[in-house]
Every structure is written in C-alpha cells, then in structure tokens.
Amino acid sequence: MTTLPGDLVEAAGRCLVLGFDGTALPDELKRLADTGLGGVILHTRNVAGRSELRSLTDELRALRPGLLVTVDQEGGGISHLARAGAPETPGNWALGVADDTGLTGAVADALARHLTECGVTVSFAPVADVHRVAANPIVRTRAFGADPVHAARHVTAWIEATLAAGVAPCAKHFPGHGSTTVDSHLGAAVDARDEQVLRETDLLPFRAAVAAGVPLVMTAHVVYPALDPAAPATLSRRILTDLLRTELGFEGVIVTDALEMKAIADGVGEAAAAVAAIGAGADQLIIARPDPGLWLRCRDALVEAMADGRLDPARVVEAARRVDALAERFAQPPPPSHSPVADIGLRAARRAIRWKPLPGPVLDPFVVDLHRPPKPALEWSRTDLVRVLREVMPGTDGVAATRDPVDVADVLRRAQGRPLLIATEDPDLHPWQAAVRTALLAGRPDALLIATGLPDAETEAADGLCVYGRGRANLRAVAEALL
Structure with missing residues (x-):
C-alpha cells in the first residue's frame, strides 16, 4: 500500500x-x-x-x-x-x-x-x-x-x-x-x-x-x-x-x-x-x-x-x-428511559388485517402455506404459518412449501373434513403458487385464501384474509382472526 x-x-x-x-x-x-x-x-x-x-x-x-x-x-x-x-x-x-x-x-x-x-x-x-x-x-x-x-x-x-x-x-x-x-x-x-x-x-x-x-x-x-x-x-x-x-x-x-x-x-x-x-x-x-x-x-x-x-x-x-x-x-447508546408500548407489533398487525368477517371460528384447520425462500442478506430465517397456528391451535395440520412440487392429491386427502386454508406470498411474482392454489381450489372451492404478501386479484375477489407481511406478528394476527 x-x-x-x-x-x-x-x-x-x-x-x-x-x-x-x-x-x-x-x-x-x-x-x-x-x-x-x-x-x-x-x-x-x-x-x-x-x-x-x-x-x-x-x-x-x-x-x-x-x-x-x-x-x-x-x-x-x-x-x-x-x-x-x-x-x-x-x-x-x-x-x-x-x-x-x-x-x-x-x-x-x-x-x-x-x-x-x-x-x-x-x-x-x-x-x-x-x-x-x-x-x-x-x-x-x-x-x-x-x-x-x-x-x-x-x-x-x-x-x-x-x-x-x-x-x-x-x-x-x-x-x-x-x-x-x-x-x-x-x-x-x-x-x-x-x-x-x-x-x-x-x-x-x-x-x-x-x-x-x-x-x-x-x-x-x-x-x-x-x-x-x-x-x-x-x-x-x-x-x-x-x-x-x-x-x-x-x-x-x-x-x-x-x-x-x-x-x-x-x-x-x-x-x-x-x-x-x-x-x-x-x-x-x-x-x-x-x-x-x-x-x-x-x-x-x-x-x-x-x-x-x-x-x-x-x-x-x-x-x-x-x-x-x-x-x-x-456512537454511545443512551441510558434506558421509558418502556415501549407492550405488544405494539401485534397491535399494529391486528389493525392492518383486511378481510371479510367469518361466520364463526375456524378451528384446527389444514394449512397450505406457499411462500418464497428467505432473501439472502435480508432474511436469515422465516416462520411458516402452520407452525404459528399450531401454537394457538395444537390440532392444526398442514404443509409449508417454498417451491413446487406440492402433492395436491395428498393435501386434499389429508384436509378432508376440516377447514382448508391456502396462504400465498406474492403469487403474481411466483406463478407456481397460483398454479398450486388453482389446483387446490378445484377440489376445495370452500377453501379460505390468505395473502401474506401483497394480495393478488384472486385473493381480493374471494374476500380473502390479507395481512401484508410475513413477520411473526402478521401470522399471529392471522391466528387471532381465525379464532
């Protein structure tokens, strides 16, 4: 040098x-x-x-x-x-x-x-x-x-x-x-x-x-x-x-x-x-x-x-x-002052949800959570919706997928007799999600659609549940809405 x-x-x-x-x-x-x-x-x-x-x-x-x-x-x-x-x-x-x-x-x-x-x-x-x-x-x-x-x-x-x-x-x-x-x-x-x-x-x-x-x-x-x-x-x-x-x-x-x-x-x-x-x-x-x-x-x-x-x-x-x-x-962190508002993130997530109110609670659903993998350098870990719902409803079952293939026939078989939730994250950008959703809806037109990213036209047309994010607070707010 x-x-x-x-x-x-x-x-x-x-x-x-x-x-x-x-x-x-x-x-x-x-x-x-x-x-x-x-x-x-x-x-x-x-x-x-x-x-x-x-x-x-x-x-x-x-x-x-x-x-x-x-x-x-x-x-x-x-x-x-x-x-x-x-x-x-x-x-x-x-x-x-x-x-x-x-x-x-x-x-x-x-x-x-x-x-x-x-x-x-x-x-x-x-x-x-x-x-x-x-x-x-x-x-x-x-x-x-x-x-x-x-x-x-x-x-x-x-x-x-x-x-x-x-x-x-x-x-x-x-x-x-x-x-x-x-x-x-x-x-x-x-x-x-x-x-x-x-x-x-x-x-x-x-x-x-x-x-x-x-x-x-x-x-x-x-x-x-x-x-x-x-x-x-x-x-x-x-x-x-x-x-x-x-x-x-x-x-x-x-x-x-x-x-x-x-x-x-x-x-x-x-x-x-x-x-x-x-x-x-x-x-x-x-x-x-x-x-x-x-x-x-x-x-x-x-x-x-x-x-x-x-x-x-x-x-x-x-x-x-x-x-x-x-x-x-x-450079130097300040001394502690007041405490932040408790559970402010969850409160905010609740305020953000947009959905058509359900006729009653959705209990022990089968969840298909379709989302993209974490983005390198930004997201080092992500929580899936199945896991978060299971924390409040232990009877929840389901699958989380970040890419094809998803065994649609197996999902429909396992979801028989229970509510089916189909969550997507930006299916306009990730067409495989839309394709899986379409195949599932053909067998279960009663399924509830959930958008964890920006909602697409199909989710909005179905009055699906839109949460506008995939942080744990967003997914916990989904659980509360279902209950």
Whole structure:
C-alpha cells in the first residue's frame, strides 16, 4: 500500500462499515479499529442472545469509542435481532394499511429501544422507497405504500420516533428502488422513468426524511437514466452531490448499500466502486461480506486513489468528519428511559388485517402455506404459518412449501373434513403458487385464501384474509382472526 500520512489512512478507515462472521471479533477487524474503522454492521450470524450481543457491542466500543454499531432492523420479516428478543412487528406495508402515524411511531420506538438495550445505535431503517411497479421483486411490503405522500407521512413518523429514542435512523434507498424489476442484490437494476415522474413520486419521502432531520441516507445501486445515464446512484455525483446534497439540502452521512451486491460487484467491482462512491459524495461504504481481504482491498483502493490523484484527499477528510459528527451524537447508546408500548407489533398487525368477517371460528384447520425462500442478506430465517397456528391451535395440520412440487392429491386427502386454508406470498411474482392454489381450489372451492404478501386479484375477489407481511406478528394476527 502506498504510504500516506496516518491521518489520511484513518480518514479512509472512517469510510468503512464492515460485516463479520460469528460472535467473536476477527483479528483483522480489531486491527482496522486501531486505524480508524468507522463502523460495523451486525447480522443474525453475530447474535447468540441479548446479553451476548450487548457484550459484543461493548467490546466493539472498547476497541474505539467512536465506532458506529449498525444493523438492518426494518421490522416485519427483516429482523436480524430476533435471537436477542427483538419486538415482533408487522412490517411497513401493514403499518401503511393501518395508516396511523402514531402507531408507526410507537413501532419504531419499540424497535429503537430494543436496539439501545443491545448496544446498537444506528438502524438502517426506514425504507423510504415507494412501491410503484407490481413486478418489483425487492421492495414490496418493505415500503409503507404506493402513494408517495402517504409513505412520506409514515417515514417522518418513523424517523422522529427513532431519533427520540437516541438511535440514528437511515432513509433508504435513495432516490428510490420501488420501480425496478430487478433486485440489485442479484443484478443490474434500471429505473427508466422520466425525471418529472421521479421528482413527483420517489423523491417525496426522501424530502420528508431530510426535513425530519434524518442523519443518514442510504444509496440505491440503481441506474436512473433521466438523472445520470452513466452510473448507478451509488456512484453518481449528479445524484449524491447535486441532487441529495445541494438540491435536497441533506447534510448528514450518505452511506452506500453493500458494495458486494451484484449490481456493483459484477459491474465496476467493489474496490473501484469504493473510490467512485466516495468521489461521488458518499461518506461511508458498507461491506457486509465477512471477508477481510475485501475490506483491505477497498480501504487500500481509497488510499491509492488519494496518493495518485484520482481521489481528492479533502473529499475523504470531509467524509470522515461527517462520520465523526454522527458518532459524536450516536456512537454511545443512551441510558434506558421509558418502556415501549407492550405488544405494539401485534397491535399494529391486528389493525392492518383486511378481510371479510367469518361466520364463526375456524378451528384446527389444514394449512397450505406457499411462500418464497428467505432473501439472502435480508432474511436469515422465516416462520411458516402452520407452525404459528399450531401454537394457538395444537390440532392444526398442514404443509409449508417454498417451491413446487406440492402433492395436491395428498393435501386434499389429508384436509378432508376440516377447514382448508391456502396462504400465498406474492403469487403474481411466483406463478407456481397460483398454479398450486388453482389446483387446490378445484377440489376445495370452500377453501379460505390468505395473502401474506401483497394480495393478488384472486385473493381480493374471494374476500380473502390479507395481512401484508410475513413477520411473526402478521401470522399471529392471522391466528387471532381465525379464532
């Protein structure tokens, strides 16, 4: 690595937010903390329990008191701290359906209070994306809705409650990931809509977030040709500096989504992207992959780029100063204050359910739960509806499937003489679910349909039960509705 003054090497270190494996700190992470590491991002793989997690976060701060400890804790199905007893919440779309900003704030408060107990002070939430395209595979129920004004109100409520709890919230994914048809974890994503449409829809929740004082904004690895045809937002000076900084007036920390996502890694590559993102105006780079070699390549790429003139050292120093200012406010968890509202997540999930009331309780049903597998990097475990219903109705039976084949004849045989429930999760995106449902309905037209994701036309036409999420709170609310 090229020799640079130590303060510039430390400034480059401030720009990194690193993920690691297991519940013990890797030696390379400790060494990087000694040379200015900005932060770490926790995942389910780092969590054994609440007390163990607090010991881990205390150990991290002992390495460097200004280290930011962060996590993706959106609620609903995206909860990396479930093993640490995180509150069960229904997810953003369900909160948008309930449409009570006080309720949204109470849910955000409960999640934030739990984070402070665990020693986590930065939450990469809320999702400020607006779900506008039916075929979008990645935002969906993570958004508060499809209407930008509606979403903006709930984004504001989430941010204000999280800040009040002493945790730094983060609005993501700027300038909006809700109108792509590709998941940027998996490939290049493009939003080809014109600039006026982008400004009238996707930018509104981010404007509201800035007005609410959000201290971090996360970038989208999405190309917006109307804004910058040459680069995804993460690498675009036009989007990060001209639009977010200058036009929207954002003065906090701009953090990238994970650089190892394929939209970046399969394009310019992580190390080159690190240089381009900081040059474009980003302040911190998430590298969630637990790969010390990758961490060092990205850090060293920043140092080399400063040494050979491709990256202005003043830009890196500016980024480091923003990170330090954030750490001054949020690196240390605040002391405990009030307790969150008890069972707020379940209360919210109950409020979100939409359904035609049943003539009586549905007891000991046979359940066919059709859903997609967990998304890598976001969902590390998922609970199926059969298991949750069995907790309250031990006589429940059924099958859970994440892909074909489902033995329809066997299901119909086993479900004889008992209520049949058919649950789907976004069958418009996963046609195998619709096919299984159609085959089951041919034999059991009396079956009750349940939508755990966004409901499709068939579920709505049948007055099915819609819960708008797959968090445990959503599925527990299904059990209550049946009873």
